[in-house]
Amino acid sequence: MIKNWIHIFYYNIKNNKLFMFLNLIGLSIGISGLIFAILYWNDEHAYDAWNTEKSKVFEVINDMGENGEWYTNPAPLGPHLLEESDLVASYCYLNNWYNGANIYYNGEKEYSEKILDAQSNFFEYFPFDFLQGDKASALEPNSIVLSQKLANRIFGDEDPMNKEITYSNRKMVVKGVYKLNEKSSYKPEAVINAIDERLKHNEDAWGNYNFGLLIKLKNPDSKEKVAKQMETIYYKNKLEPSARDLGITPQEYEAKYGGFLIKLQALKDIRLGTINSGVAEGQGNRQFLLIMMGVSILILILSIVNYINLATANAIKRAKEVGVRKIIGATKVDIIKQFLFETALMSAVAIVISLVIVELVLPVYNDFLNKDLVIQGGLIYTQLVCIFIVLIIMAGVFPALYVANFETLKVLRGNFGRSKGGIWLRNGMLVLQFAIAAFFIVGSYIVYQQVQFMSTKDLGFKGDQIIEIYLRQKNPEAVFQRYETVRNEVAKIEGVKEVSTGIFDLGGGARSSSSFEYKGNNIQGQNMAMDFGMLEMLKIPVIEGRNISTEFASDTISSMLVNEAALRVMDEKNPIGKSVTWNGEDLKIIGVVKDFNLFGLDQDIPPMVFFHVKTIDWMQYNLDKVFVKIDASKMEETIARIETFWNSKIDDEYAFNYDFVNKKYERTYMQYVNQKNLFSVLNIVVIIIALFGLFALASFSIERRMKEIAIRKTLGADTKHLLITLTKQYVVFCVIGFLIAIVPVYYLLSGWLENFVFRISISVLPFVIGFVALLVLTLIVVLGRAYRAVSLDILTYLKYE
Amino acid sequence: MIQINQLSKVFRTEEVETKALNDVSLTIKEGEFVTVMGPSGSGKSTLLNIVGLLDSASSGSYQLLGKEMVGIKERGRAKIRKQQIGFVFQNFNLIDELSVYDNIELPMIYNGVASSERSKRVQAMAERLGISHRLKHYPQQLSGGQQQRVAVARALINEPKIILADEPTGNLDSKNGNEVMELLTDLHAGGATILMVTHSDYDASFSQKTILMKDGMVMSEKQQTKNIDIVVNS
Numbered sequence A: 001m002i003k004n005w006i007h008i009f010y011y012n013i014k015n016n017k018l019f020m021f022l023n024l025i026g027l028s029i030g031i032s033g034l035i036f037a038i039l040y041w042n043d044e045h046a047y048d049a050w051n052t053e054k055s056k057v058f059e060v061i062n063d064m065g066e067n068g069e070w071y072t073n074p075a076p077l078g079p080h081l082l083e084e085s086d087l088v089a090s091y092c093y094l095n096n097w098y099n100g101a102n103i104y105y106n107g108e109k110e111y112s113e114k115i116l117d118a119q120s121n122f123f124e125y126f127p128f129d130f131l132q133g134d135k136a137s138a139l140e141p142n143s144i145v146l147s148q149k150l151a152n153r154i155f156g157d158e159d160p161m162n163k164e165i166t167y168s169n170r171k172m173v174v175k176g177v178y179k180l181n182e183k184s185s186y187k188p189e190a191v192i193n194a195i196d197e198r199l200k201h202n203e204d205a206w207g208n209y210n211f212g213l214l215i216k217l218k219n220p221d222s223k224e225k226v227a228k229q230m231e232t233i234y235y236k237n238k239l240e241p242s243a244r245d246l247g248i249t250p251q252e253y254e255a256k257y258g259g260f261l262i263k264l265q266a267l268k269d270i271r272l273g274t275i276n277s278g279v280a281e282g283q284g285n286r287q288f289l290l291i292m293m294g295v296s297i298l299i300l301i302l303s304i305v306n307y308i309n310l311a312t313a314n315a316i317k318r319a320k321e322v323g324v325r326k327i328i329g330a331t332k333v334d335i336i337k338q339f340l341f342e343t344a345l346m347s348a349v350a351i352v353i354s355l356v357i358v359e360l361v362l363p364v365y366n367d368f369l370n371k372d373l374v375i376q377g378g379l380i381y382t383q384l385v386c387i388f389i390v391l392i393i394m395a396g397v398f399p400a401l402y403v404a405n406f407e408t409l410k411v412l413r414g415n416f417g418r419s420k421g422g423i424w425l426r427n428g429m430l431v432l433q434f435a436i437a438a439f440f441i442v443g444s445y446i447v448y449q450q451v452q453f454m455s456t457k458d459l460g461f462k463g464d465q466i467i468e469i470y471l472r473q474k475n476p477e478a479v480f481q482r483y484e485t486v487r488n489e490v491a492k493i494e495g496v497k498e499v500s501t502g503i504f505d506l507g508g509g510a511r512s513s514s515s516f517e518y519k520g521n522n523i524q525g526q527n528m529a530m531d532f533g534m535l536e537m538l539k540i541p542v543i544e545g546r547n548i549s550t551e552f553a554s555d556t557i558s559s560m561l562v563n564e565a566a567l568r569v570m571d572e573k574n575p576i577g578k579s580v581t582w583n584g585e586d587l588k589i590i591g592v593v594k595d596f597n598l599f600g601l602d603q604d605i606p607p608m609v610f611f612h613v614k615t616i617d618w619m620q621y622n623l624d625k626v627f628v629k630i631d632a633s634k635m636e637e638t639i640a641r642i643e644t645f646w647n648s649k650i651d652d653e654y655a656f657n658y659d660f661v662n663k664k665y666e667r668t669y670m671q672y673v674n675q676k677n678l679f680s681v682l683n684i685v686v687i688i689i690a691l692f693g694l695f696a697l698a699s700f701s702i703e704r705r706m707k708e709i710a711i712r713k714t715l716g717a718d719t720k721h722l723l724i725t726l727t728k729q730y731v732v733f734c735v736i737g738f739l740i741a742i743v744p745v746y747y748l749l750s751g752w753l754e755n756f757v758f759r760i761s762i763s764v765l766p767f768v769i770g771f772v773a774l775l776v777l778t779l780i781v782v783l784g785r786a787y788r789a790v791s792l793d794i795l796t797y798l799k800y801e
Numbered sequence B: 001m002i003q004i005n006q007l008s009k010v011f012r013t014e015e016v017e018t019k020a021l022n023d024v025s026l027t028i029k030e031g032e033f034v035t036v037m038g039p040s041g042s043g044k045s046t047l048l049n050i051v052g053l054l055d056s057a058s059s060g061s062y063q064l065l066g067k068e069m070v071g072i073k074e075r076g077r078a079k080i081r082k083q084q085i086g087f088v089f090q091n092f093n094l095i096d097e098l099s100v101y102d103n104i105e106l107p108m109i110y111n112g113v114a115s116s117e118r119s120k121r122v123q124a125m126a127e128r129l130g131i132s133h134r135l136k137h138y139p140q141q142l143s144g145g146q147q148q149r150v151a152v153a154r155a156l157i158n159e160p161k162i163i164l165a166d167e168p169t170g171n172l173d174s175k176n177g178n179e180v181m182e183l184l185t186d187l188h189a190g191g192a193t194i195l196m197v198t199h200s201d202y203d204a205s206f207s208q209k210t211i212l213m214k215d216g217m218v219m220s221e222k223q224q225t226k227n228i229d230i231v232v233n234s
């Protein structure tokens, strides 16, 4: 039986080589798309999955309303919570960022970019396997615990236990070595326990949100309750005393400054959660993952539709075979089995081809996602089996049922070829394909427009030819003096045009943010501490008053500027000369700075306050880079000169590290550029698959209409008439498919555009372009096919039938 | 009306060369009813197809209404086909996806007849051929005889100068066959020029002239002795 089936299958392939090939390739591309998406999906879902504590551990996040979400917390919160709540098992303060620094051993240095400062119970939260040392007691002040890899890098074959190393001018003893788990929200190369000291300094500082905080609940279901308890603790310990100090009631205080809203997010949900999170490894890109999944499923549907279409169209050609089989006693079930068998063969081949495609394209894909995905592990193979089964069901059952239900008599009488059976199904599928293709064309055009908009938008500053050089602090007492020395020396280097500093990142915001009150309005401003000449270097205009200048002694003592956004909140028409009490200091406004994009284009321009670094003493502790503007024509050699100077005079411990201001800002929307590129590629894939399908279907249907064409020609129809007759229906399907796509595309792309504050609005242009493109492609394919048909000798088709 | 001179048609395939028409010459005058007879493969259909401009000759001359037809392009042939020629085939060649009405209407669409005029003419033609009550049906729902009447209606709808019929009764029983023959005789009586291929002597007896073909050559041409009196209902 099977031999007979294989024989027929082989015969069919031989007779429909081109269509079978197109079909198979389409299916393979569709499957490889899905495999790509699944690999990504599996990788992201593996995060923290190993962690036995994942449902009990929660990240504490403060929702600050307009001021966004804060992932840091004040030091007293944890102890208070543990004391007052019997739902909480423990807490663990830790930095939610890594420090990158040299570790010295025996006079040798080894740079680690992921050193984490956490409380001693960190390994109860991230229970990495300990190869050496005791998990429970390894972490203590003046001890360091190393990952196996880093231990190897520092100590080689030597036993690291109890060896003394130096980190950040402190001597520390290695008390443990753990094996890192790769898929973890915290993935430190080394863990130290210096945070307790800082916590102690901040014991009562309810206003200093400086520390990441994880808590462990006895029962994960009590998360809402615990969040409420925390809000109450804030209310009692922070809000009530502050209100008392101001001489107002707590209610008045809350109305003015806002209350507290705590969100707890379980570790298991952090990676792909809908709540933003501040863990050191960052979150996965949930939206992009969903887009990938959705898009790849659409493409697979497209190729399955092709398959079904061709299989049913082909089935008509095979009607005779089926009819004969029935007459010699095959039951419906036999025939369904045969067709499922054929689909299974096709699917198996397609999966093999798609694995080859995936294997070939994986390096590019990994580059694109910045990952190391591999086809490996039981999971992906199980999923492949599922894909296989789903394929057989989706692609096989339809055509099989369709064929099995042929009316035997009609088939044998020979007039089945032009019966209407299955036409509706096929046309419906064709419309679906047009809709998917239209969705892609329009959607990717909108994405393209937004990316284009972002890369050409006037940001309000000019970062051309400006580099920022990272300056590591040495003596915390004299940061600014050191900077001044560096500035004066660098300025002398040939090719350097301007040198200054600003304690902020373009694209990332200021290093600190403080609130101040003006006319009863509360302004949460970005603290834009800077040196003279910084705004000039960035070509950011001062639109009212003046900039800080060396000519005024007061400009390093009491002068400040605000930007337009700050001014709007302050509600002040004539700001120049007005006094502001800022963190207890009296500052005078001397100018207004024109708004510019301090954050990425997904965020609004925040209120900003500008002053000289010296004005606010503690600002200098965040000073860690020097901005240098370089002569465009001498870029490379100038940077080389600065590097030589830097390595010999400024910092011989760490490698010279710089970045271009422009490129750094571009990185804030790089992922969207990548998405655009991906969509362009997928767009081509989708269009090719859809056109395959259209071509094959048009071919089949035109072939079936050859006699009709011949008759019409006999009656004197000219070529133009015939082409219209043959093409008409496809144009109608194209239009219907396009109309179907409009609403989803508009809805989903509007959702995508909500990622941005600075965005395009969806115009008719993408729709017009999409429609014209779709129509033109359709016409090319169908007209091409129809023209060939019309040019054929009509007599052949009149004679035989 | 039709002037054929030394017309030849050669079919070339990879292996063989068939001379389907070999120096055929003949003349058909306006208003004549001519039948072509001959054994299978003698080139009857080939001749008819060339006369109907469905095929082109390899050499020789073919003049229709005084104009040379050999060598003109498909566009020009389509134009003459739709204006001057009506076809009736053995296997009817109706379009199954179109209703009887639409089938009959089709040639007028290609001739650019206005739609109100079209509907009038279809109704009148259906009336004349007795298929008025079948206009909404599809070809597959009709008997062979009815289908052939639809085909005749379609061939006549543009009032062509010449009607070409290739074994119009071949697929019909004698009763239906007779009906079709009567129809053609009526048309002839009404002034139509008809060229018909047939295997039946009986059918041939309706015509004025019979051309006998063999191996692509015209063997003989004979005037009909038997004259049929026709009641002309003008």
Ligand SMILES: Nc1ncnc2c1ncn2[C@@H]1O[C@H](COP(=O)(O)OP(=O)(O)OP(=O)(O)O)[C@@H](O)[C@H]1O
Pocket (backbone or CB within 6 Å): B011, B012, B013, B018, B019, B020, B038, B039, B040, B041, B042, B043, B044, B045, B046, B047
């Ligand atoms: N397209 C073609 N290619 C090759 N040879 C052809 C072609 N059409 C017809 N012939 C050959 O030309 C010759 C004449 O064919 P034609 O169809 O004109 O015969 P006929 O007289 O109509 O026969 P019948 O009475 O069986 O219909 C035959 O030998 C046939 O095989």
Ligand SMILES: [Mg+2]
Pocket (backbone or CB within 6 Å): B044, B045, B046, B166
């Ligand atoms: Mg013939």
